[in-house]
Amino acid sequence: xxxxxxxxxxxxxxxxxxxxxxxxxxxxxxxxxxxxxxxxxxxxxxxxxxxxxxxxxxxxxxxxxxxxxxxxxxxxxxxxxxxxxxxxxxxxxxxxxxxxxxxxxxxxxxxxxxxxxxxxxxxxxxxxxxxxxxxxxxxxxxxxxxxxxxxxxxxxxxxxxxxxxxxxxxxxxxxxxxxxxxxxxxxxxxxxxxxxxxxxxxxxxxxxxxxxxxxxxxxxxxxxxxxxxxxxxxxxxxxxxxxxxxxxxxxxxxxxxxxxxxxxxxxxxxxxxxxxxxxxxxxxxxxxxxxxxxxxxxxxxxxxxxxxxxxxxxxxxxxxxxxxxxxxxxxxxxxxxxxxxxxxxxxxxxxxxxxxxxxxxxxxxxxxxxxxxxxxxxxxxxxxxxxxxxxxxxxxxxxxxxxxxxxxxxxxxxxxxxxxxxxxxxxxxxxxxxxxxxxxxxxxxxxxxxxxxxxxxxxxxxxxxxxxxxxxxxxxxxxxxxxxxxxxxxxxxxxxxxxxxxxxxxxxxxxxxxxxxxxxxxxxxxxxxxxxxxxxxxxxxxxxxxxxxxxxxxxxxxxxxxx
Numbered sequence: 001x002x003x004x005x006x007x008x009x010x011x012x013x014x015x016x017x018x019x020x021x022x023x024x025x026x027x028x029x030x031x032x033x034x035x036x037x038x039x040x041x042x043x044x045x046x047x048x049x050x051x052x053x054x055x056x057x058x059x060x061x062x063x064x065x066x067x068x069x070x071x072x073x074x075x076x077x078x079x080x081x082x083x084x085x086x087x088x089x090x091x092x093x094x095x096x097x098x099x100x101x102x103x104x105x106x107x108x109x110x111x112x113x114x115x116x117x118x119x120x121x122x123x124x125x126x127x128x129x130x131x132x133x134x135x136x137x138x139x140x141x142x143x144x145x146x147x148x149x150x151x152x153x154x155x156x157x158x159x160x161x162x163x164x165x166x167x168x169x170x171x172x173x174x175x176x177x178x179x180x181x182x183x184x185x186x187x188x189x190x191x192x193x194x195x196x197x198x199x200x201x202x203x204x205x206x207x208x209x210x211x212x213x214x215x216x217x218x219x220x221x222x223x224x225x226x227x228x229x230x231x232x233x234x235x236x237x238x239x240x241x242x243x244x245x246x247x248x249x250x251x252x253x254x255x256x257x258x259x260x261x262x263x264x265x266x267x268x269x270x271x272x273x274x275x276x277x278x279x280x281x282x283x284x285x286x287x288x289x290x291x292x293x294x295x296x297x298x299x300x301x302x303x304x305x306x307x308x309x310x311x312x313x314x315x316x317x318x319x320x321x322x323x324x325x326x327x328x329x330x331x332x333x334x335x336x337x338x339x340x341x342x343x344x345x346x347x348x349x350x351x352x353x354x355x356x357x358x359x360x361x362x363x364x365x366x367x368x369x370x371x372x373x374x375x376x377x378x379x380x381x382x383x384x385x386x387x388x389x390x391x392x393x394x395x396x397x398x399x400x401x402x403x404x405x406x407x408x409x410x411x412x413x414x415x416x417x418x419x420x421x422x423x424x425x426x427x428x429x430x431x432x433x434x435x436x437x438x439x440x441x442x443x444x445x446x447x448x449x450x451x452x453x454x455x456x457x458x459x460x461x462x463x464x465x466x467x468x469x470x471x472x473x474x475x476x477x478x479x480x481x482x483x484x485x486x487x488x489x490x491x492x493x494x495x496x497x498x499x500x501x502x503x504x505x506x507x508x509x510x511x512x513x514x515x516x517x518x519x520x521x522x523x524x525x526x527x528x529x530x531x532x533x534x535x536x537x538x539x540x541x542x543x544x545x546x547x548x549x550x551x552x553x554x555x556x557x558x559x560x561x562x563x
Contacts, residue, residue, distance in 0.1 A: 007191060033071050048217070049211075050177065058073065094127070096128040105132070108143075123153075269353050283339045297320045453480065
């Protein structure tokens with residue numbers, strides 16, 4: 001049984017034209033050969049698996065081909081075959097990682113003086129040259145600057161920043177790029193056809209994505225996939241082999257986040273964990289998915305930087321249409337922090353769970369245009385006499401709301417109007433006192449929650465029920481009505497009143513009235529009148545609209561002297 005030649009070696013490029021994605025390198029080298037301007041030292045730098053060593057071998061063949069020097073080596077002569085097989089005595093491939101010492105370079109310096117045995121040039125290809133020691137680099141300097149005319153040096157490295165500048169300045173440097181996804185896909189498609197392997201396009205695209213711009217990595221993964229799935233490789237085989245999540249799970253998780261379904265997010269993470277997926281890799285895949293959503297949001301489905309199948313583009317556009325760019329960017333930042341933390345923690349599942357829950361619980365931002373529109377409306381209202389600079393309502397005329405005139409409320413009118421609301425006018429002084437004590441208790445337990453409750457008014461307060469009224473459509477009403485917030489209020493009420501109390505939230509048409517403030521003066525000496533004026537400012541529709549726009553709370557109200 002003959003030894004098997006892996007795809008990466010069997011399909012190694014043999015001429016410059018076969019080097020995918022490196023046209024800027026191949027064109028320069030071919031022109032230099034044609035013009036007989038071949039330098040004595042080259043540095044090939046770039047990521048792994050993009051063709052650096054293959055380019056070095058092709059250059060060696062082009063220089064030593066019996067038909068050359070030529071832009072296109074024949075691959076038929078003895079010199080080309082020996083170089084391709086790696087056994088040419090005039091083309092020496094040296095591993096920089098295992099020949100790091102100064103003695104190795106001294107031996108090289110001694111050998112360069114001798115003419116090549118049967119080729120035109122003696123060529124030294126040093127891979128991972130950055131691994132050489134400082135002493136070795138120093139020993140190489142003079143020979144590299146003025147080598148004999150029959151010697152060529154070709155260095156390859158993935159970390160050019162580790163090479164001394166004195167070496168870099170003596171070489172022609174070529175930076176190899178990551179190979180585009182489409183080029184890797186076409187090359188793998190060509191290989192599968194030649195090898196007689198049937199593989200789905202989506203499955204092949206998964207391999208290309210996983211390779212991250214490395215042709216060698218892509219070919220090695222394809223080799224592994226063929227070994228696993230045989231002559232018919234299915235998408236499920238690739239998912240199982242690579243341990244990556246199906247794209248459907250990525251879309252399902254993002255959909256759960258967008259609809260703020262934290263429970264669904266946790267279920268999906270648990271499913272991934274039970275199936276044995278690499279959660280760190282999944283987090284990277286999900287980062288790329290959110291990135292694709294951002295690209296679609298910015299440039300649409302025809303973006304040149306969006307390398308996904310056509311059916312997936314449609315799904316991305318559907319999802320991106322339901323969320324703003326600002327919210328997507330915030331979700332990306334949260335996920336990025338989670339991915340960084342997962343790389344350092346022994347509990348990646350917990351970190352991923354908390355990350356997706358944070359993403360699902362993130363409040364949406366209002367579009368800038370809408371905020372500006374509301375601010376302009378607020379300024380217009382203020383300019384018509386909404387508030388004085390000190391925050392106290394000014395003007396005693398009429399204000400129009402919804403096209404109808406209505407008088408500004410005076411304290412007596414508030415009492416009369418609120419008495420028409422169910423249960424509102426029946427609250428006694430004792431109930432109002434209990435409501436203020438409850439608010440004080442909430443401030444100590446949860447100041448943020450208290451900032452919402454203070455915008456409401458008690459509609460009913462007895463041993464069995466606490467019913468709180470909020471202005472219809474207000475931000476405070478929406479927030480307190482949420483299930484989790486309502487449960488928190490109920491739990492705090494149970495601790496304060498020392499018994500089970502049912503908490504209800506009711507939309508009302510009235511604003512908070514002065515009656516809730518008609519209680520004994522607090523120790524700070526504030527009068528009923530001053531408290532009433534402060535309350536009028538807080539209850540003013542303009543103030544409430546400003547609080548809603550900026551989702552904040554009023555910290556202080558200054559009362560104008562003489563009010």
